[in-house]
Amino acid sequence: MKKKPIIIGAAAVLLVAAGYFGAGSYYEDKFLPNTMLDGIDISNDTVAQAKEETTAAIAQTQIQIVENGETIYAFTAAELGVSIDNTEKLETMKAEQSGWNWPILLFQDKQEETDLSGVAVDETALADILAAMPLENETRTAPVNATVVKGTEGYEISPETAGNKVDLELLKATMLEAIIAGETEIDLTEAYQQPTLTADDPILTETVKKLDDLTDTVIQYTISGQTETVPKTAIVEWLGIDENGEVSVNREGVAAYLQGLSDTYSTYSRTRDFLATDGETVQVPSGTYGWTLAVAAETDNLIEYVLAGEDVTVTPNYNGTGYHADGADIGTTYVEVDLSSQHMWYYKDGAVALETDIVSGHPQTPTPTGVFYIWNKEEDAVLKGYNPKTEKDYESPVEYWMPVDWTGIGIHDSSWQPAYGGEYWLTAGSNGCVNTPPGVMAELYGMIGIGVPVVIHS
Structure with a gap:
């Protein structure tokens, strides 16, 4: 009498075992129930079947681009030229759900998404779709960063402005993500360019x-x-x-x-007002x-x-030259050349240290007036140039040479001059330089330094 229950129990065990091993064998190359990839049910599919099914389903997905509640464009993944290589993903998923664990996994949902690295699009088709959308027009404005502005009581922060210009790279990525996720609508505002600096930025x-x-x-x-x-x-x-x-x-x-x-x-x-030695302001x-x-x-x-x-x-x-911290200009040490009197003075600290008659430029080659300065000193120089009076070039050796401008005008000795002062300059005038008696010039040369102002006036 006790053998019958034992026989029934053994049969039940055999039946369960047969079911377990049978189902395990069935799911050895197939996905378990409740398995989803990219929102597509691939339960009971082989890897090859799942690849074909997911690729076909995604290709037919239609996606709408919506802006401010209105659809501005619609396309399918096929029109975008999408190709998906999800073989590796499917094989990994299959390996993770061993057929012999099917009783444990049977009632668990398995949802995965394809990595975007396995998705490619036809760049020409993508460019055509983007070009067909109203993305580039005069009504779209770029975002404006928050900035600091001058307010009525100091500086203040002017907040950022969103704008509605589209970030094309972000839109491309959003389109691919929507295709993989099985979404049918993209909000274009999520692809707007964003300010890089906002009002709450520290x-x-x-x-x-x-x-x-x-x-x-x-x-x-x-x-x-x-x-x-x-x-x-x-x-x-x-x-x-x-x-x-x-x-x-x-x-x-x-x-x-x-x-x-x-x-x-x-x-x-x-132009300067200068108090000349004769008491006149020129x-x-x-x-x-x-x-x-x-x-x-x-x-x-x-x-x-x-x-x-x-x-x-x-x-x-x-x-x-001539900057003085106390505001002086010419100062008290300078050379004065009075062309009208054909005379020259050297003032040292406000007192006359030397004076002499001179010969200035001939009427055809006049000595320029102005405030100059001695920018160089040279001994045994040879002055070269062109004499318009003789229409010939000349070379004149001098013992002492002190240029005062950039055109070759300066103060030097002139051993060839027989006399100085008076109206001698009208007939024997120089080519513009201040001719000075040799002895006086030697003395002046030893007294004066570079940078001393030279005031030439008439």
Whole structure:
């Protein structure tokens, strides 16, 4: 009587075993139930069948591009020329669900997506589809980054603007992702170009604070005995931020400000009122003497001062000669040549150290008037040039030569001159130089240094 239950139990075990091994054998080369790839059911498919089924299903998927609730374009994966190589993905999925574990996995959902690296499109078809969409037109605007602007009470942040210009590379990636995910709609706004700097960026907050601090910087220039303070309003106007949100200084604005200072204080190219030895005040045109601010070099310096944010008092860089910190121009040490009286004086610290009659340029080759300076000294020089009076070139050896301009005019001895002063220059005048008696010239040469101003007037 007890043998019947035993026989039934053994039969049940055999039946279950047969079912387990039978199903295991069946799923050895097939996917288990509830297996999905890219939203497509591949249950009970072999790898080859799953590849064919997923490829065909994806190819027929239609996707709509929607903007502001309206469909602006629709296409299928086939029209896009999509090709999918998901063999490796399918083989990996199959290997991960062993057929002999089917009872455990039977009631578990298995959902996977194809890696985009296995997806390719026809670039020509893609370009044609993108060209057919209304993506490039005058109504689309690019996003605008948040920035720092000058407000009524200092600097403030102006928020970013979204815009509706499309990021084509992002749209391409979104299209491929939609195809793989089995989505049928793409919101074009998700492919809009995005601002790279937003109002909540800490860089901008720090920039506002830094700008406010920089505008309180006191920068002073001492120029020729005068003090010029760079206006706070100018600094505010120059300061800004670059495309990376960093503090910047407007170079053109700085250069214009410095050029204004140069125009105010520089002495080069300036006509001067000069108190001559005879007591008369004469106007003397510009010559080689004088200075200007070195605007280009000083622009770099001033930008550094502004960005450093530290109070500073400096003397600006300058070009030329004759700069005096006390504001003097010609000063008290100079040479005066009076063409009308044919006389020359050398003043040393305000007192006459030497004077002499001279012979200036012939009426055909007059000595130029102006404020010049001795820029070189040379002994035993040979002066060469063209004499328009004789219409011949000349070579004149001199013992002492001190040029004062860039055209060959200078002061030198002239052993060939029999007399000096008076009206001798009308007939025996030089080619423009100041002819000086040899003995006097030797004395002057030993007394005078390079850089001394030479005022020539009539």
